[in-house]
Amino acid sequence: MKNLIKLFCGSVAVAFAGQAFSATEWTLNTGSVAGSNTAVSATASGWANTGSGASADVQTLQNQPAGTNLQLYAGGLGINNLNGCAVASGGCDVGDLPSTAPEHAIDNNQRYEMVLLSFSQSVKLTNAKFGWTGTSNYSGGDSDYTIMAYTGSGAPTLTGKKWSDLAATNSGWTNIGNYSDAITGVNNAINSGNVYSSYWLIGAYNPLADPTGGAVTGGVGGNDYLKLAAVTGCVSGTSGCTLASPNSVPEPDSSVLFGVAFLAMLSLRKRRQG
Numbered sequence: 001m002k003n004l005i006k007l008f009c010g011s012v013a014v015a016f017a018g019q020a021f022s023a024t025e026w027t028l029n030t031g032s033v034a035g036s037n038t039a040v041s042a043t044a045s046g047w048a049n050t051g052s053g054a055s056a057d058v059q060t061l062q063n064q065p066a067g068t069n070l071q072l073y074a075g076g077l078g079i080n081n082l083n084g085c086a087v088a089s090g091g092c093d094v095g096d097l098p099s100t101a102p103e104h105a106i107d108n109n110q111r112y113e114m115v116l117l118s119f120s121q122s123v124k125l126t127n128a129k130f131g132w133t134g135t136s137n138y139s140g141g142d143s144d145y146t147i148m149a150y151t152g153s154g155a156p157t158l159t160g161k162k163w164s165d166l167a168a169t170n171s172g173w174t175n176i177g178n179y180s181d182a183i184t185g186v187n188n189a190i191n192s193g194n195v196y197s198s199y200w201l202i203g204a205y206n207p208l209a210d211p212t213g214g215a216v217t218g219g220v221g222g223n224d225y226l227k228l229a230a231v232t233g234c235v236s237g238t239s240g241c242t243l244a245s246p247n248s249v250p251e252p253d254s255s256v257l258f259g260v261a262f263l264a265m266l267s268l269r270k271r272r273q274g
Contacts, residue, residue, distance in 0.1 A: 031066035075132025076229030114203025134225030
């Protein structure tokens with residue numbers, strides 16, 4: 001009987017452990033973010049500066065309206081070229097049409113583009129998934145990216161700011177990392193420092209906003225192009241946060257574990273009666 005109780009309790013413990021340490025994936029959309037944790041709402045907004053030259057920081061950030069500049073494509077969220085146009089007009093990028101590849105991606109070609117994810121609760125992001133990258137889909141492109149989190153008080157304001165303002169020590173923004181060569185379609189690991197925040201910036205490699213100087217380990221250089229499909233993490237206050245590797249076997253559902261325990265109990269009972 002003692003062995004029976006131990007088996008049942010062990011199965012229950014495993015079931016609840018799998019639930020307690022599960023992570024949430026938020027699938028991105030224009031203006032809204034859908035996740036399996038429906039208690040935590042989130043919004044997505046696009047931001048970009050303008051200027052001539054890849055390192056220009058001459059103008060303040062401009063919001064990229066969802067459904068207009070911030071668009072959902074097959075590979076995920078992209079930001080249409082802020083300066084693209086068909087014919088010359090006021091210093092625009094002639095021939096770089098806003099919605100054509102690769103200008104419809106989140107990129108740093110002549111301007112730095114990033115997506116701001118605003119959550120209703122503090123979350124620890126652990127992974128970013130990109131459905132399209134410059135490395136595999138655009139000749140001569142790259143897929144380095146920057147992630148930042150707001151760790152200051154209150155809510156951040158991007159309107160009227162430059163990317164370099166975010167690099168100031170009193171800005172409230174923390175550089176989570178500059179990452180090289182995003183892999184398409186898998187959960188790229190991020191945030192090794194386990195930072196929690198309600199506000200996250202994810203975009204093409206952006207040294208202007210980086211207080212550390214903007215170095216990318218292993219980066220190959222060139223313009224970076226990505227489309228952001230999803231992010232994964234856990235909500236502040238949960239007991240843990242883990243994510244299975246892309247090729248691992250998923251954890252069994254708790255109902256399955258209870259069923260196994262119940263069948264084991266019946267089997268042991270029959271043996272005792274036999």
